[in-house]
Amino acid sequence: MIARVALPVPRAAPFDYEVPPDLAVAIGDRVRVPFGTRHMWGIVVELAHEPAFSGRLLPIEATSGPALPGSALELIAAVARQSFVGHGLALARLVPPPSRSRAREVELALSPDAAPPPMAALPSPSQARVLAAVAAGTTEVRELRKLPGGSRAVGSLLRAGILRPRRLPFSYREEGNAITLHPRQGEAVEAIRAGIGHGRVYLLFGPPGSGKTEVYLRSAAEGRTKGTTSLLLAPEVSLLPQLWARAARVLGSPPETYFGELPPGERWRTWDGAQRGEVRCAVGTRSAAFLPLPNLGLIVLDEEGEPSYKQEEMAPYYHARTVAELRAEREGAAVVLGAAAPSVETYFRAERGEIGLLPLPDRVVGAPPAVRVAPRGDDVIGPILAEAMGRHLARGGQVLLFINRRGFYTGAACRCRAILRCPQCQIPLVFHLSERAFRCHACGRVVRDPSCPNCGETRFHLFGAGTERAEHEAKRLFPQATVARLDADTARDRDRILSSVARGEVQILVGAQMVGKGLDFPGISLVGILNADQLLSVPDFRAGERTYQLIAGAAGRAGRGERPGEVIVQSDQPDYYAIRSALAGDYTAFYMEEMKYRESLRYPPFSRLVRLIATGREAEAKAGSLAEDLSGHGFEVLGPARLFPRRGVPRAQLLVRGRRDVVDLLAHALPHLPPWLRVDPDPMWLG
Numbered sequence: 001m002i003a004r005v006a007l008p009v010p011r012a013a014p015f016d017y018e019v020p021p022d023l024a025v026a027i028g029d030r031v032r033v034p035f036g037t038r039h040m041w042g043i044v045v046e047l048a049h050e051p052a053f054s055g056r057l058l059p060i061e062a063t064s065g066p067a068l069p070g071s072a073l074e075l076i077a078a079v080a081r082q083s084f085v086g087h088g089l090a091l092a093r094l095v096p097p098p099s100r101s102r103a104r105e106v107e108l109a110l111s112p113d114a115a116p117p118p119m120a121a122l123p124s125p126s127q128a129r130v131l132a133a134v135a136a137g138t139t140e141v142r143e144l145r146k147l148p149g150g151s152r153a154v155g156s157l158l159r160a161g162i163l164r165p166r167r168l169p170f171s172y173r174e175e176g177n178a179i180t181l182h183p184r185q186g187e188a189v190e191a192i193r194a195g196i197g198h199g200r201v202y203l204l205f206g207p208p209g210s211g212k213t214e215v216y217l218r219s220a221a222e223g224r225t226k227g228t229t230s231l232l233l234a235p236e237v238s239l240l241p242q243l244w245a246r247a248a249r250v251l252g253s254p255p256e257t258y259f260g261e262l263p264p265g266e267r268w269r270t271w272d273g274a275q276r277g278e279v280r281c282a283v284g285t286r287s288a289a290f291l292p293l294p295n296l297g298l299i300v301l302d303e304e305g306e307p308s309y310k311q312e313e314m315a316p317y318y319h320a321r322t323v324a325e326l327r328a329e330r331e332g333a334a335v336v337l338g339a340a341a342p343s344v345e346t347y348f349r350a351e352r353g354e355i356g357l358l359p360l361p362d363r364v365v366g367a368p369p370a371v372r373v374a375p376r377g378d379d380v381i382g383p384i385l386a387e388a389m390g391r392h393l394a395r396g397g398q399v400l401l402f403i404n405r406r407g408f409y410t411g412a413a414c415r416c417r418a419i420l421r422c423p424q425c426q427i428p429l430v431f432h433l434s435e436r437a438f439r440c441h442a443c444g445r446v447v448r449d450p451s452c453p454n455c456g457e458t459r460f461h462l463f464g465a466g467t468e469r470a471e472h473e474a475k476r477l478f479p480q481a482t483v484a485r486l487d488a489d490t491a492r493d494r495d496r497i498l499s500s501v502a503r504g505e506v507q508i509l510v511g512a513q514m515v516g517k518g519l520d521f522p523g524i525s526l527v528g529i530l531n532a533d534q535l536l537s538v539p540d541f542r543a544g545e546r547t548y549q550l551i552a553g554a555a556g557r558a559g560r561g562e563r564p565g566e567v568i569v570q571s572d573q574p575d576y577y578a579i580r581s582a583l584a585g586d587y588t589a590f591y592m593e594e595m596k597y598r599e600s601l602r603y604p605p606f607s608r609l610v611r612l613i614a615t616g617r618e619a620e621a622k623a624g625s626l627a628e629d630l631s632g633h634g635f636e637v638l639g640p641a642r643l644f645p646r647r648g649v650p651r652a653q654l655l656v657r658g659r660r661d662v663v664d665l666l667a668h669a670l671p672h673l674p675p676w677l678r679v680d681p682d683p684m685w686l687g
């Protein structure tokens with residue numbers, strides 16, 4: 001017997017190995033094989049009697065763990081094809097390796113009102129000490145082990161199911177009172193329920209606070225009564241605690257979690273549980289779209305327009321929406337794309353009837369906020385915003401300040417007018433106060449005492465504002481208030497920060513991207529968007545769409561409770577269509593204008609783009625001859641354009657523009673990619 005094994009090497013077809021007679025090997029099995037002078041783990045994708053390879057075949061050495069289901073193998077093969085990488089590489093990057101889950105924190109597994117354990121199971125003195133400590137709030141295993149007999153006691157309590165590992169990092173709790181759906185919500189749930197099992201795709205389109213999340217959860221609950229499972233995806237880890245807590249309330253039991261930052265043991269636990277059919281519902285970020293839940297009935301992408309749904313850092317490049325739709329086709333799952341500001345591509349499909357449109361036109365809580373523009377001026381927090389902050393704080397409201405850059409100063413200029421740049425990536429360096437140093441946001445390099453490469457000067461004029469500076473200004477203006485900052489640099493404390501905002505202990509929350517989305521904090525009455533124009537300065541065909549999404553999303557955080565909401569947008573270009581329509585909360589007005597622009601330049605949805613990135617020596621020249629080649633084959637090619645180097649490696653890109661079939665045509669034209677070339681279909685960003 002021959003096994004074809006997909007190995008984690010780029011762009012290679014599966015390799016043939018011999019199955020030793022004493023080893024049982026099935027499709028989907030993880031196997032260890034010799035490869036060159038090394039050993040590698042791969043996955044069996046096919047069994048055959050005749051080898052396709054004429055040389056001597058080497059035997060499989062070992063197998064490990066449960067087999068991957070066929071549906072997951074095929075799904076990942078389809079994703080690998082679309083992003084021009086080998087099946088083995090895609091499997092290695094998308095399927096977590098088996099790993100033991102180690103509890104770092106524990107909690108009591110019994111609810112307080114549960115029946116006491118039987119006499120025979122009463123804890124020993126050391127177990128009693130551990131239980132008392134957990135009940136008193138010590139949840140870290142490291143601390144509990146320090147108690148006399150603690151190590152063994154923690155282990156036996158975990159095995160007995162009296163303690164359980166805490167599913168970090170979620171401490172957010174949602175108190176449940178039953179909600180009666182509004183008629184529009186009820187209709188949406190009904191439509192989605194009917195689509196489960198038929199692979200239908202819907203756009204659930206409603207402004208912030210229109211009750212979309214409630215619809216996702218009720219649909220998942222409907223699916224559960226039909227015996228199907230659900231996947232609920234959010235664009236950011238920071239949104240998972242709330243989604244998790246609300247899902248636990250509506251579904252009656254907590255969902256599992258899956259996202260890149262989870263410790264390996266936890267990731268494997270969720271994946272393996274899904275494979276075994278033990279998971280009914282999971283919440284996660286884009287990578288959770290691959291979780292092999294059997295009987296998948298529903299996949300939800302909340303805030304589907306968010307670019308973070310696209311994996312663009314590492315092959316296989318994929319968009320969680322595409323993965324969801326592949327699963328709709330193959331597994332019959334209904335897909336719900338929820339958004340207040342959908343991507344233009346998705347709205348276009350809904351408008352043409354290619355996917356179902358489920359509108360939720362009204363806010364279910366509070367009234368729409370009052371939105372005002374204020375000139376940007378020289379202050380990070382201008383006088384109009386400062387006045388409003390004072391007013392809201394005095395009344396006990398919470399304030400959210402949104403700024404799209406992190407760091408303190410976002411640029412440094414020399415007297416000779418040179419801008420301080422990363423020596424390897426050429427992008428402007430950002431000053432971070434926390435490190436008292438400059439940092440490159442592309443490669444992470446830290447520069448402590450820079451001097452001008454042009455004239456040697458060591459003093460610079462610092463300009464621009466990021467989250468750190470906004471935090472600093474907020475503290476200066478309101479010394480009595482508790483100010484917290486949530487951005488990629490404080491993400492480790494995310495759970496603590498969000499919980500204290502939820503408890504009302506933080507008066508002013510300053511944040512980048514991640515605070516602008518679906519957070520639902522009823523205490524926030526004022527939202528200030530510090531520099532709306534900054535969003536537009538990105539030279540990209542999605543700049544307008546991003547601007548609309550970020551303003552509308554951040555504005556949607558205001559006034560979700562009893563207090564009426566107010567939004568102040570600092571901008572010097574309030575008449576620019578993306579800003580004007582975001583201020584009015586009018587997505588369709590934005591969409592109409594945006595479509596004119598996209599059509600005039602033939603950008604998506606009027607075409608499909610594929611980005612080809614050449615890296616390494618002679619990148620531009622290689623891209624140039626590839627461009628000639630592809631043009632010769634009838635492709636419309638834009639470029640080559642030189643990109644900023646990344647970590648000192650030169651880069652250049654081509655864009656290929658075509659119709660729906662352009663990815664397939666290109667795959668035919670480029671059957672063997674050279675190692676210096678990467679292919680990213682439907683790119684989010686072109687720069």
Ligand SMILES: Nc1ncnc2c1ncn2[C@@H]1O[C@H](COP(=O)(O)OP(=O)(O)OP(=O)(O)O)[C@@H](O)[C@H]1O
Nearest residue numbers: 179180181182208209210211212213214364365518
């Ligand atoms: N039918 C309803 N009756 C009363 N309250 C509701 C109803 N539906 C939802 N809510 C509540 O209204 C608030 C907003 O709803 P939800 O979070 O579902 O809206 P959303 O559209 O998902 O918002 P966003 O897009 O801003 O995240 C929540 O606190 C939710 O519990």
Ligand SMILES: [Zn+2]
Nearest residue numbers: 422425440443
């Ligand atoms: Zn750099």
